Amino acid sequence: MDVSPFAALLFVALLSLLLLFFRKGGSPSSGDGRRLPPSPPGLPLLGHLPLIGSLPHRKLQVMAAKHGPVMLLRLGRVPTVVASSAAAAQEVMKTHDLAFASRPRVRMAERLLSDYDMAFAPYGEHWRQSRRVSVLHLLSQRRVRSFRHIRQQEAAAMAGRVRRAGAAVNLNAVLISYTNGVISRAVFGDDGSYELDGGEKLAKLFGDFEELLGKATMGEFVPWLAWVDTLMGLEAKATRTSEEMGALLERIIADHRQRRRGSRREGDNHRDFVDVLLDVNEAEEHAGAGGGVPFDNEAIKAMILVMFAAATDTTYTTMVWAMAELINHPHEMRRVQHEIRAAVGVGGDRVTEEHLEKLRYLKLVIKETLRLHAPLPLLLPHETTEDTQLLGYRVPARTRVIINAWAIARDPATWERADEFVPERFAGDDLTTDYMSAQDFRFVPFGGGRRGCPGVAFAVPSMELALATMLYHFDWELPAGGASKLEMDEMNGLSVRLKATLHLVAKPWSP
Template identity: 35%
Template structure:
């Protein structure tokens, strides 16, 4: 603390503690001085680096371009990119940030210079999670991160293991269909997001540790949905601590305090699961040979220094948050788009009837490859409504040049996947829902693997989503099961074009999709 400020504080506290107003003023004075001095330092650094970084919009003192970003940053940044170019710099408070808004720039960041951009710019909210520094999502592309990726690729998401556990996923689909049939018989309206979340939770739980995380019939399912939803929403919420790092210790918006409750609850549930499994492994109980057994085996083989219980818990937490949130959001958007486009819905149902038949047979993963139009519907949904419109922010680990522009070490870099997926340079009629664009004669080479940089809903390069293969299987099974044997209508006589298609940033639809199913009676199931 500067000497003058320190002296004034001591003088006020000792010599003039006469009023609360004087005391408050004296306590705030050093903080204001510190903030102003930091603002000047950051402004000086910004002016110095401005010549080096890619060009961008001129901002205001201290706050930079924050006012221009607003509540829908993916849309605002897309508009700014049209004026300032596909590689631009915006200043978010004290944080200069580079934004890539074209497929070519995405390729530069995620493929050509992927080693340089393996770092992550971690939101302050993440620090509320116990042992967050072990998370594969937020690790900085170091040795620990490489080891965790290898564990996922070799122990969890291999084709052999996914196929071995598909019977469990088929059972979950049977349960889903029965729930919809029951609702059809009673005329009950179904909250699609809640139904899909519960089923996705069961899918992930049974794939990872051969059991449900919680009782699907209890009220806890809604509690857990709210906790996961809270985590996803807060992580996408603007946080003053991310823009002005000096303010992090104060948590002015209470974001860390709020999100910590949800993280702690999820950790408690996973601790209980791990405890039960460890107890079973010390008894004569048969092995489950699921993800959890594979992770525990790896820990026993390599020792706690490399992979221990906390690593397992954080890894499972990452999978549940990423898997349940993204899957629920995507299926809800897909259903909304299909309901608003009856021609497309009819075409998808026709493909299912021809391939699967009209009986109450479980749709299996082997059927998915024979459903190209359904796959196109999913791709088009994720193009228009990516669950991570700005992906996760990368961070330069070293000084690097991108298209002639120097990007200094530690600079955050955003890839605007939303802007790329709606760019008329790559897509005809980009604002319309047209699954046919992914069919024969269209963009047939575009898949989920991030090799075509105009379509990267799961990311691309070394930091692509590790659960991509499982995620695509789950999405396909869920959507196919919901539309195969059921027609749907909105409650209270609403028309499908009245569905609110606004979305919260990176989370879900503005309003939940609630619809009434009707089981289609056919000769096959009469």
């Protein structure tokens, strides 16, 4: 029987509505005199869950406009505070960063990732160790630079793919394949030898994995509705995917260990994340674990998975949004192409990473894209470690906290022409170093503070090089005879994507 979870949800919601009146909202006192954040009226049992819809960042924005920048919701049985202004974001990610630095338990993350996972780990020793290893060894500027040849090869291959496709190009497919290529080669040096048995492609396994990770399960919020998840086949699919993934990761690690035993070690410029993590593991074994958390096979597997999951969807989604905005803004498209073509010069035949620092307008385009279309519009959920406060309201320990980065980035109180694509708005910014660093809490697509994204330095050159390559070699148009503008509707998954597929006409350009 095919029962959608939303049908089940709707049924229960209607039943509750019929049987009971709306619970009154308001701003309940916490018992010690300090006030909890205001709470809109919600339904019995399900609370505010049915009110947040399939694109929660949008519904939450509307609710915040009515109830304020800090709201207390009940998602099923889970008390959840929503922060929807730059001032509230600053308190969460800077002023009271430590108190907000944990993560709630997320069912699908628990099923697919291990206790060692970093992105969904509660604040504590496991998380601290993984975070330290990732920042120090995997995502440093030096390591990111060492993958330059991978990005350049993959960008050149992508241009070749577009040329071979002829006039009509599915740009989504092209960009996802570039992103998968860059990330899987950086993470485990994929050279095509990890195709799975039965001809099933690696990309399909990772696709399933990401799709599942992006699914909010019913049981997490309303335990007595957990059967809906089973009925939907989510549990079975999670078990299957997790087993396949586990076997693949074992194979990848065993191959790397064997290669290290058998032959000379690769130079630093050709080592992938698995090589680096095995170094950390060996160094630790030599030194003796010292009572800390051991960085063993399980920790390495968790790290590979989390890097893949955190990096792929976000990077690819941002590039699709950037191309979509440029298609709808021909003036900005011409300006960025002019910049790239002038920088590469008449003698050049392709964009390299040396050109990137000259591409200031491209950086503005990416920044503006992330302002309007943060791929994780609600970041990842945070959880309080202790009783704390937010804009004067009391927030109890173990409360789930959502930061609506999307609403903050479109707040008309702090942005002019908030809903329009205007890359020039960032023209005065210093973009020479890490141009995404979160000092400005009106713009937090990467989060900030202790739990902020550690992968910015990895993401930025990957996106800049791919977009510059596509914009240098081709002129892009919508197919003749169709709509004159792209619909910019959204679709929710692991990240929030453009709903339409980018089928575009690519006209080769040469100097």
